[in-house]
Amino acid sequence: MSNKGRMTILAAVAAAAALTLAACGSSEPGGGDGGGSAAPRTLKLWHYEGATSAMGVAWADAIKKFEASHPGVTVKFEEKGFEQIQKTAGMVLGSDEAPDIMEYNKGNATAGLLSKQGLLTDLSEEAAKRGWDKLLSPSLQTTAKYDDRGIMGSGKWFGVPNYAEYVMVYYNKDAFAKQGIEVPTTLDEFTAAMDKFVKAGTTPISVGGAEYPAQQIMYQLALSKAQRPWVDAFQTYKAPVDFHGPEFTYGATTFADWVKKGYISKDSAGVKAEDMGVAFISGKYPIMVSGSWWYGRFAAEIKKFEWGTFLWPGNQMSAGSSGNLWVVPEKSANKDLAYDFIDITMGKDIQNKLGNAGGIPVAADPAAITDAKNKELIENFAKLSAQDGLAFYPDWPVPGYYDVMVAGTQELINGTKAPDKVLDELAGPYQENADSIGD
Structure with missing residues (x-):
């Protein structure tokens, strides 16, 4: 002072x-x-x-x-x-x-x-x-x-x-309707929807590779192969974590594959989260994967199209927490x-x-929430929470891990390192921290 x-x-x-x-x-x-x-x-x-x-x-x-x-x-x-x-x-x-x-x-x-x-x-x-x-x-x-x-x-x-929060899929209802795409309920349906957009000349997902959004997509993919014990081991050191096991291997390889297939722009490695959101608001991209913290802003600023949300298709768990x-x-x-x-x-x-x-x-007071969209947001969180589906965030376990995760997903986007090499980079500081706390 x-x-x-x-x-x-x-x-x-x-x-x-x-x-x-x-x-x-x-x-x-x-x-x-x-x-x-x-x-x-x-x-x-x-x-x-x-x-x-x-x-x-x-x-x-x-x-x-x-x-x-x-x-x-x-x-x-x-x-x-x-x-x-x-x-x-x-x-x-x-x-x-x-x-x-x-x-x-x-x-x-x-x-x-x-x-x-x-x-x-x-x-x-x-x-x-x-x-x-x-x-x-x-x-x-x-x-x-x-x-x-x-x-x-x-x-x-x-x-x-x-407050609470979770990662979900935001989507442009008008763009989905134009391509005849229904809200996907499985990962296969989700990728089929993105294939349609790519064939129509549109990159499906707005991504901010310079900050947190890209790593959350990779984590969502890893969670599609994960169960609660794996999440607890990774987040709270209850058991050793194999970074070349099925969870992270699927997350990293599929993320890199999505870049190759055109679901994610090869230019997104340098995009900030703010620019990612603005691009979705403008209607440039039909999909954005991110957290509930964007919800109020989208409600206030999206005027050119109808939009909605859905939980990551097929997952029991998603990134989220208090x-x-x-x-x-x-x-x-x-x-x-x-x-x-x-x-x-x-x-x-x-x-x-x-x-x-x-x-x-x-x-x-649930009765005091009057907006239908807001009720849907809260109900989806309640569903996720009820099925023990809050898996926290990938950068949490290790001090400084946020920057490690950002660098790793940027390498996957740029294609400068293969997924197994990126997983080696993620495993190193994690294991060092596990050793330092005595687990």
Whole structure:
């Protein structure tokens, strides 16, 4: 923070106010500054959701509600890029520039790593006191908890998700109808549909090979050959993983084959996720494989054609989990306010807002979700969750694995390395990490 001398005084006054209020036993949202503290305070908040996304819309409302219920407190919101936070969080959170609360990616390689490094606040007591542990199902709590090794699924609460997400297939209904294509229910039907588009001179899938989307397609293909024990072994080190086994071998070889067949453009290796989405919105591509985080934006911006979604055809499991986490940096100067803000985002009104904006809430009133498309989105997630189908994401297990996965899929797109060589590159850092944590 700037103006260090002034802020030192303010911090002391704020801390005294917080202690006084704590002595009064306030645990309601607003309790951190509830009765008219004389000193102004600022909650520094970072997240990377677009303003028109479901989360961006809901959290903007949460900020308004927070400020209304906390007289004298201002929220200083800074929108950060996903890549920006992904690459700099460890350095920033270890400095005096850390925010009070921020959105951060879940999983061993991200939130797990920061928790192991002591950069995140243990939220276990707050989760129990405020009832967050009752609002989130056990499967959604998986990404909130990390053990001493930084492995998700058990241990202390280091984050709180207030939405869920999963990877699906977005499709242009008008383009499908023009080619006489029905929504596919098997992988064979899916590839037959893409063959039709290729024959008509259209590259079927909009892909962002420079970021996360390409690796998620490869993972979806691997999951078509996978069962739950394989996912648990890969994500939580419960058993050794053979990167040349049927799962990853099928994923990598089929992904490379899709490039050769023209389902994926050979130019997509340098395409960012944002440009991938914009291309789908424009109608250039009839298919896009990505997450539910795009849903609200598509609902707001697609005007030229009818669109819809379906689960990856034939899979029991798909990439998906709780949404990203609210985390409170250990260096946060206003932890009480951060807890209050999380509480507000978990409330029914913000959760209902999230659902109606095209997100997947974790604690909404189902009757309050009025849009038919949004209901379908939430129902598909419920179906996936009910069949134990959330398989997390391929870059989660290992710190720095995101970049390894991006490089690997770029090599498959460019054809610079054969699938078995790419799998060797994926296996190396994974095994090194497995050895380092003692499994």
